[in-house]
Amino acid sequence: MSQTLLDKVWEAHTVRTLPNGSTQLLIGTHLIHEVTSPQAFGMLRDLGLKVLYPGRTFATVDHIVPTDEREEPFSDSLADDMIKALRKNCAESGVKFFDLPSGQQGIVHIVGPEQGITQPGTTIACGDSHTSTHGAFGAIAFGIGTSQVRDVLATQTMAIRKPKVRRINVNGKLSPGVYAKDVILHIIRQLGVNGGLGYAYEYGGTTFDAFTQEERMTVCNMSIEGGARVGYVNPDETTFAYLKGRPYAPKGAEWDAAVARWKSFASDPDAAYDDIITYNAEDIAPTVTWGINPGQAIFIGENVPLPANVPEKDRATAEEALAHMLLKGGQPIKGTKVDVAFLGSCTNGRLSDLTEVAKHIKGRKVHSGVKAIVVPGSQGVAALAESMGLAAIFKDAGFEWRGAGCSMCLGMNPDKLVGDQLCASSSNRNFKGRQGSPTGRTVLMSPLMVAAAAVTGEISDAREVFEVK
Amino acid sequence: MALEKITQVTGRGVFVPGDDIDTDRIIPARFMKCVTFDGLGEFTFADARSATKEEGKTHPLDDTRFAGASILLSGSNFGCGSSREHAPQALYRFGFRAIIAESFAEIFFGNSTTLGMPCVVMTSDDIRALAGIIESDPAALVTIDLLEGKVSAADMDFAASLPDHAKEALVSGRWDAIADLLEGLDDVRARAATLPYMAA
Numbered sequence: 001m002s003q004t005l006l007d008k009v010w011e012a013h014t015v016r017t018l019p020n021g022s023t024q025l026l027i028g029t030h031l032i033h034e035v036t037s038p039q040a041f042g043m044l045r046d047l048g049l050k051v052l053y054p055g056r057t058f059a060t061v062d063h064i065v066p067t068d069e070r071e072e073p074f075s076d077s078l079a080d081d082m083i084k085a086l087r088k089n090c091a092e093s094g095v096k097f098f099d100l101p102s103g104q105q106g107i108v109h110i111v112g113p114e115q116g117i118t119q120p121g122t123t124i125a126c127g128d129s130h131t132s133t134h135g136a137f138g139a140i141a142f143g144i145g146t147s148q149v150r151d152v153l154a155t156q157t158m159a160i161r162k163p164k165v166r167r168i169n170v171n172g173k174l175s176p177g178v179y180a181k182d183v184i185l186h187i188i189r190q191l192g193v194n195g196g197l198g199y200a201y202e203y204g205g206t207t208f209d210a211f212t213q214e215e216r217m218t219v220c221n222m223s224i225e226g227g228a229r230v231g232y233v234n235p236d237e238t239t240f241a242y243l244k245g246r247p248y249a250p251k252g253a254e255w256d257a258a259v260a261r262w263k264s265f266a267s268d269p270d271a272a273y274d275d276i277i278t279y280n281a282e283d284i285a286p287t288v289t290w291g292i293n294p295g296q297a298i299f300i301g302e303n304v305p306l307p308a309n310v311p312e313k314d315r316a317t318a319e320e321a322l323a324h325m326l327l328k329g330g331q332p333i334k335g336t337k338v339d340v341a342f343l344g345s346c347t348n349g350r351l352s353d354l355t356e357v358a359k360h361i362k363g364r365k366v367h368s369g370v371k372a373i374v375v376p377g378s379q380g381v382a383a384l385a386e387s388m389g390l391a392a393i394f395k396d397a398g399f400e401w402r403g404a405g406c407s408m409c410l411g412m413n414p415d416k417l418v419g420d421q422l423c424a425s426s427s428n429r430n431f432k433g434r435q436g437s438p439t440g441r442t443v444l445m446s447p448l449m450v451a452a453a454a455v456t457g458e459i460s461d462a463r464e465v466f467e468v469k
Numbered sequence: 470m471a472l473e474k475i476t477q478v479t480g481r482g483v484f485v486p487g488d489d490i491d492t493d494r495i496i497p498a499r500f501m502k503c504v505t506f507d508g509l510g511e512f513t514f515a516d517a518r519s520a521t522k523e524e525g526k527t528h529p530l531d532d533t534r535f536a537g538a539s540i541l542l543s544g545s546n547f548g549c550g551s552s553r554e555h556a557p558q559a560l561y562r563f564g565f566r567a568i569i570a571e572s573f574a575e576i577f578f579g580n581s582t583t584l585g586m587p588c589v590v591m592t593s594d595d596i597r598a599l600a601g602i603i604e605s606d607p608a609a610l611v612t613i614d615l616l617e618g619k620v621s622a623a624d625m626d627f628a629a630s631l632p633d634h635a636k637e638a639l640v641s642g643r644w645d646a647i648a649d650l651l652e653g654l655d656d657v658r659a660r661a662a663t664l665p666y667m668a669a
């Protein structure tokens with residue numbers, strides 16, 4: 001036995017090899033949301049097909065939901081059309097919908113794990129690139145396009161080629177004030193935004209062994225930003241403990257059988273990898289982006305690179321990035337004025353993110369020049385945070401406490417940057433126009449760094465602002 | 470479902486220079502609030518186009534010399550970013566039938582192939598040379614020959630490639646997988662029956 005988890009899951013889910021050589025892969029769990037599913041349901045109707053396994057399809061609404069005025073009809077009629085279309089499609093096909101009034105709505109990549117739907121050794125697909133998040137449980141999880149959403153709805157399978165596997169080890173203990181977010185930003189910076197093309201990333205090493213499930217999710221979430229469509233961590237006791245007792249997790253005697261099965265999917269100790277890379281946790285500092293893709297990142301103490309010093313192939317993009325970000329090569333990133341602080345998204349909108357920040361901002365105040373918002377990743381996260389008193393801490397500090405959704409991660413709802421505002425953001429993408437304004441500027445960072453920016457009004461080292469030791 | 474066999478694409482070209490052109494750039498997220506893809510085409514590159522206009526310049530997609538072009542040329546890592554099919558759909562509905570770039574992001578590549586819109590790779594020097602031909606004669610016809618692995622325009626031939634599996638899918642008319650997938654439904658049910666979590 002010398003197989004990776006990917007090999008084993010692939011084998012267990014292979015239906016057959018298609019005439020063009022790709023695999024017809026069974027997708028055990030299909031997650032859908034309002035942006036990429038209505039067109040797929042439309043295509044299904046055009047073809048006269050039905051949802052094959054409605055019981056293995058789960059829906060939520062996240063991208064377009066307002067986070068302040070959540071009563072329907074939404075003031076944005078297009079958004080209103082989308083939620084109604086999803087509701088209707090789910091009702092007609094018998095798909096479970098974690099709808100707004102359910103108390104279980106949230107970002108699809110937060111709801112799946114929270115409900116215990118995301119399980120080890122399974123295949124998961126969703127019409128959203130950050131589906132790699134679910135790999136934190138030892139699932140093989142793909143972001144897919146709308147045509148593939150149609151394929152999975154109609155056949156519970158998709159045509160796909162097996163990726164290669166790159167093992168990424170991180171060993172050691174992260175310094176105080178350094179988080180999972182910094183780890184993945186560092187990996188993407190090192191390997192590049194294309195470095196993972198054709199690969200699945202298997203994350204491991206002692207740093208990952210010690211990570212909580214939520215930290216693992218933060219890393220897996222951004223695999224796609226490094227070009228890897230799939231990212232995963234082998235399942236272990238941390239994974240099982242997280243899942244135990246969740247609504248969709250196996251119960252009773254089934255639980256023990258499931259755990260035994262889940263364990264068997266973990267990569268064998270002598271598994272063969274196509275590539276292996278190792279980093280030291282001690283070498284990683286709080287990381288922020290300075291450009292327009294997540295690979296354009298530096299440690300907080302570093303200066304923005306001079307285009308002349310970046311490899312020639314990246315130079316044009318670096319220049320374009322500086323022009324868009326209104327930054328100069330050679331200047332420190334620290335001290336850059338911030339207009340908006342956004343704490344949320346499927347990368348860092350979980351309870352542990354909010355708990356960590358609340359611990360440090362208690363008694364502090366958001367800078368007068370900053371609009372700071374907290375958007376819990378799900379209604380479940382929001383309810384817990386409220387009952388634990390976190391919401392009150394945020395509100396006292398001057399943060400707006402919002403309802404669950406994607407919000408300013410991509411500005412498809414009313415939460416958008418205005419003009420060339422600069423946003424300190426705990427999300428995963430700093431593409432031009434990503435946060436709703438074509439000239440808006442995004443700086444990605446960990447939740448605590450977002451809080452530091454909110455409090456000081458500029459990009460700051462959270463370790464200094466909050467005296468993290 | 471019989472699909473067209475795509476062996477060649479011929480049309481006029483337009484060059485949109487730049488590396489890492491991401492899906493949000495191709496179709497900004499705020500234009501994706503739709504329950505069908507109809508009408509998406511006109512918002513292709515919307516922000517880049519309006520920003521260029523504000524600078525008093527003309528974006529290639531608004532340049533009347535290139536109006537009606539059906540082959541898009543660009544730089545490396547084209548289509549990176551989101552898995553949303555809105556980006557290839559927007560390009561397709563804008564009128565593009567093929568894309569030439571130095572490299573493509575994986576999900577974008579797959580989504581485009583499924584639409585029957587080939588994404589072929591050329592070297593950056595060749596793309597520049599081809600862009601030069603188009604610039605000097607916007608009416609020049611560009612032909613992408615998938616079987617021969619070449620792109621020709623104005624008596625010039627350039628080597629062009631795409632992975633075998635995508636080529637095979639396009640030229641044999643199997644670029645949309647659904648027909649093949651539906652044929653395997655009995656095997657799907659049999660496979661699902663072996664997985665305890667599928668029974669739940």
Ligand code: SF4
Pocket residue numbers: 062063107108109128130345346347405406409410427428
């Ligand atoms: S939070 Fe952002 S990245 Fe995550 S699913 Fe929503 S829009 Fe996509």
